[in-house]
Amino acid sequence: MRTEGHDLRHHGDAEVRDDGSALVDLAVNVRADTPPPWLRERIAASLGSLAAYPDGRAARAVVAARHGLPVERVLLTAGAAEAFVLLARALKVRQPVVVHPQFTEPEAALRDAGHTVDRVLLREEDGFRLDPAAVPEEADLVVVGNPTNPTSVLHPAASLVQLARPGRTLVVDEAFMDAVPGEREALAGRTDVPGLVVLRSLTKTWGLAGLRIGYVLADPETITELERAQPLWPVSTPALAAAEACVEPRALAEAGHAAHRIAADRAHLVAGLREFAARGVRVAEPAEGPFVLVRLPEAAAVRRRLRELGFAVRRGDTFPGLDERWLRLAVRDRGTVDAFLTALDRALTAR
Structure with missing residues (x-):
């Protein structure tokens, strides 16, 4: 789906398809060392129950x-992407607004459902930070990511709460919030914000993109409306087993440790990228997610050269509010980051 030159259905996995097995993947925002053995074992143990229809009550x-x-x-979904489709189809909205740059699937789902979508474009000169006053008062559905993909901005919870009002549905995509140490600025679990809908994904931190599992947190009336739009048995038995496992205390502790490790690895990546400032490389800062957004001259050519050198990165020009000068880089371990920075040096020189 293209709107005004932006391919809303282009995602990071497109960068590593076909010959992607030979590439080091910095294009997809899924933690590289996942799923861990204990999670694979829990999922495998569920396979003996495949003859029965899925029962999501325990996981829920x-x-x-x-x-x-x-x-x-709570509503369990086949990943956060399904939740966007359910919201677009089930909710009776007249003036939806999507805050960009952000994950493009919410707008694509709304357009597929026949809605006319307005955009609020956050600006580079403002650090891609949200000014609640920029959202039109008449908007009855507002979608915003936190931390936002691809800008890696973590918006203050107080700023997001300012968007809430009676008669408006406020959708906050927290797919990457568990990669933020302490999940600071999270709204998940809040019941005092009118119209709040929070989306969570378990695919990013736990490496379950191929399994599809996420969930919606909202008031019971909204959950009922979304559930009516779901097909029967939307979440598979292995995905339900993963959902149970990933919210247990041991898993939450492991995710917390991973968030601190990601923060340290991200700082290492950002410090390395700053070394290329004299060559036109600029990092959108402060970055708070498991990825960083980078602007550089001739980014498309650099991306192709990086591919030749064995690294896949995410193009940025498919995100509304960005253009061909931008790339998104997933945070990886220090060894991978150092190898990437060496390749980037060569790609910039070859440019």
Whole structure:
């Protein structure tokens, strides 16, 4: 789907398809050392139950408990992407607004459902930070990511709460929030914000993109509307097993440690990228997600050269609000980052 030159259905996995097995993947925002053995074992153990239809009650209950919510406020989905489709189809909205640059699937889903979508474009000169006053007062659905893909901006929870008002649905995509140490600025679990809908994904931190598991947190009336739009048995038995496992105390502790490790690796990556400032490389800062957004001259040519050198990175020009000067880089371990920075040096020289 293209709107005004932006391919809303282009995602990072497109950078590593076909010959991608030979590439070091900095294009997809899934943690590289996942899923861990204990999670694979839990998923494998569920395969003996495949003859029965999936029963999501237990997984729904533990997800609710993880956020201190009643089960009526939780809906399990086949990844956060399904949740965007359900919201677009089930909610009766007239003036939806998507805050960009951000993950493009919410707008694509809204357009597929027949909605006319307005955009609020955040500006580089403002650090891609949200000014709540920029969102039109008449908007009855607002979608924003936190931390935002691809800018890696973590918006203050207080700023997001300012967007809420009676008669408006406020959708906050927290797919990457568990990669933020302490999940600071999270709204998941809040019940005092009118119209709040929070989306969470378990695919990024746990390496489960091929399994598809996520969930929605919202008021019971909204959950009921979304559930009506779902097909029967939307989440598979292995995905339900993964959902239960990933919100257990041991898993939450492991995710917390991973978030601190990602922050350290990201700082290493950003410091390395700053060394190329004299050659036109600029990092959007401060970065708070498991990825960074970088602007550089002739980014398309550099991306192709990096591919020849064995590294896949995400083009930025498919995100509304960005153009061909931008690339998104997933955070990886220090050894991988150092090898990438060496390749980037060569790619900039070859440019």
